[in-house]
Amino acid sequence: MSALLLALLLQASPAHAPEAAASPAPKAEHAAEATAPHVPADAHATDAGAPEHGAEAGHGDPATVIMHHATDGPLKVGPFVLPSKHLVFLFAAAALMILIARLALRSYRGGKIPRGLGAAVEGVVLFIRDEIAEPNIGHDDGRRFTPLLCSFFSFILVAALLGLMPFSATSTGNLAVTMGLALVSFAAQQYAGISKYGVAGHFHNLIPPGLPAWLLPIMIPVEILSMFTKPFALMIRLFANMLAGHMVITTLLLLIALMGQISWIGGVVMAPVSIALSLFIMLLEVLVAFIQAYIFTLLSAIFIGMYAHPAH
Amino acid sequence: MDPKVMAYFAAGIGAGLTIIGGAAGIGRLAAAAMEGIARQPNAAGDIRGAMIVAAGLIEGVTFFSLIVTILLAIK
Numbered sequence: 001m002s003a004l005l006l007a008l009l010l011q012a013s014p015a016h017a018p019e020a021a022a023s024p025a026p027k028a029e030h031a032a033e034a035t036a037p038h039v040p041a042d043a044h045a046t047d048a049g050a051p052e053h054g055a056e057a058g059h060g061d062p063a064t065v066i067m068h069h070a071t072d073g074p075l076k077v078g079p080f081v082l083p084s085k086h087l088v089f090l091f092a093a094a095a096l097m098i099l100i101a102r103l104a105l106r107s108y109r110g111g112k113i114p115r116g117l118g119a120a121v122e123g124v125v126l127f128i129r130d131e132i133a134e135p136n137i138g139h140d141d142g143r144r145f146t147p148l149l150c151s152f153f154s155f156i157l158v159a160a161l162l163g164l165m166p167f168s169a170t171s172t173g174n175l176a177v178t179m180g181l182a183l184v185s186f187a188a189q190q191y192a193g194i195s196k197y198g199v200a201g202h203f204h205n206l207i208p209p210g211l212p213a214w215l216l217p218i219m220i221p222v223e224i225l226s227m228f229t230k231p232f233a234l235m236i237r238l239f240a241n242m243l244a245g246h247m248v249i250t251t252l253l254l255l256i257a258l259m260g261q262i263s264w265i266g267g268v269v270m271a272p273v274s275i276a277l278s279l280f281i282m283l284l285e286v287l288v289a290f291i292q293a294y295i296f297t298l299l300s301a302i303f304i305g306m307y308a309h310p311a312h
Numbered sequence: 313m314d315p316k317v318m319a320y321f322a323a324g325i326g327a328g329l330t331i332i333g334g335a336a337g338i339g340r341l342a343a344a345a346m347e348g349i350a351r352q353p354n355a356a357g358d359i360r361g362a363m364i365v366a367a368g369l370i371e372g373v374t375f376f377s378l379i380v381t382i383l384l385a386i387k
Contacts, residue, residue, distance in 0.1 A: 236372060236375065237372035240376075241371070244375065
């Protein structure tokens with residue numbers, strides 16, 4: 001976070017320099033210059049637009065800062081430059097999750113009652129088994145899919161909380177990562193149906209029983225489509241939630257720099273307000289991390305249950 | 313009008329409309345859930361769980377359009 005603030009301060013200072021220093025000059029400016037000779041009447045319009053150039057150049061900067069913060073990029077660790085920070089934190093989250101699971105398993109050695117970390121992890125696993133898997137998938141199938149749902153929950157939670165650390169990135173704020181998760185969820189949904197009823201039975205179950213024959217041309221495409229939109233919605237929901245919080249925090253902190261461009265008093269007045277607001281959003285992000293992990297797991301369980309127990 | 317100006321304009325209007333829709337949906341949902349809890353406090357846990365799922369679904373759709381507006385403003 002302090003690195004971000006430093007970057008913002010550095011970002012803010014050259015904006016006072018002449019317009020030539022504002023490097024990401026909007027392309028629209030050039031376009032306007034190019035079209036101006038053709039239509040003399042536009043000269044007035046471009047003159048009127050001139051005072052806005054500063055504002056527009058200032059607007060180009062926040063977008064690049066926000067995108068730089070939210071999107072994937074190289075990670076510099078001392079002399080090493082790693083190609084993708086999301087990849088690094090993806091594996092960091094996975095490794096942390098495996099480490100926690102192994103440490104939790106240790107307290108079960110020798111048939112003892114688990115204590116400490118083991119008891120905490122057991123609470124989470126029992127919650128997923130009893131509150132998410134069994135009510136939505138059914139008793140036997142629910143127990144079969146509990147390990148997968150536990151992996152979803154803990155990975156999404158760990159990745160999101162890891163992303164709130166300073167100098168880190170949220171790997172689930174990357175569309176490719178959430179697509180991977182959604183593909184696993186999709187495969188599990190299809191496996192749940194196919195392993196119980198066979199391929200033909202699985203697709204036959206998509207048609208609700210007692211449906212009039214003339215509705216079939218409508219219902220078959222709709223059901224096939226909804227098979228794919230379910231994981232697609234899971235993918236977009238997780239990605240957008242993880243991305244949005246970080247964008248809001250960055251935007252709030254950028255307000256300091258934007259106000260500071262107008263006058264230094266603006267920056268001084270804005271700083272405590274921005275920091276308080278971004279702290280609030282940061283705490284909200286902790287809540288969102290838990291809620292999104294819960295929702296992804298719960299919706300996966302509901303969809304698996306839909307294919308494992310189709311309408312009778 | 314300059315296409316870039318129009319894109320910013322559309323992004324601003326779109327973000328506002330998105331929030332109106334999302335707020336209306338989640339507001340109705342929360343009102344109904346609270347009424348349900350007030351009438352049947354025993355079922356508070358079940359109602360809360362169902363409310364969170366429905367809120368997640370509404371939020372998901374809202375984020376679709378929010379991403380469109382962000383892309384309009386940034387790209």
